[in-house]
Amino acid sequence: MEYPSTARATGGRKGRVWTETGSIDSKVIPPGVTTPGVTPEELLAGAWAACYGGAYAYEANLAGVPTDPEFHVEVVLSVNDGVYEITKATLTVMATSGDPATLKDVADKAHIRCPVSKVFANGMATVSVGVGSHG
Template structure:
């Protein structure tokens, strides 16, 4: 495991009730009700939060790659993240798809940005080899 040279930020949350509970960050900026996937109850679920966090981080990693490549990343760059909660033989697991849109950028350059982001994004690193991930340039 890597030893950090410097910790840039620590996100802290307190969660109660599991999938039918609530989560709140230590600074109060995140305060959400939780509900099971597909439930009619109010609230979000861990899969949606993972999708939102990963897609935001991935776009940030694309921005860093664009700077290194000396290309402009369009402001309307988008990632549609899909996180599946799946089950096989009673065992739960996740799988993911990231559909990346980089409007107005040559497909070869856009693919290079996506490839670089997938190598540097902390979410991509955390999931690499642990879950099936498909990344598509759309």
């Protein structure tokens, strides 16, 4: 079974991005700009956090550990000699309780299961686990 998702954009980093469903409709802004809007890298970070959260919940349920951590994602855009490149993507699982070794195992399995994690399969993506309060 396939579940296609469609987004459209105009104007590049000074344009607009929206989805066919209407769930996203935002001005696109360049990195470092503080006006309202979203960067493509923020969209990638949000997609990974949400997708990974679903994969984590599945694996956590199988392992019998809490399924409610918070997922922090950082996508780094670097500019070298005028060339833009995503050079790093990091996802951190912030769990409020649990055995760190078990949580790390669940996190690793979720990373394998998550379709967006597979987009970052070239080795630039890392997943870490932190136990403590989130917020």
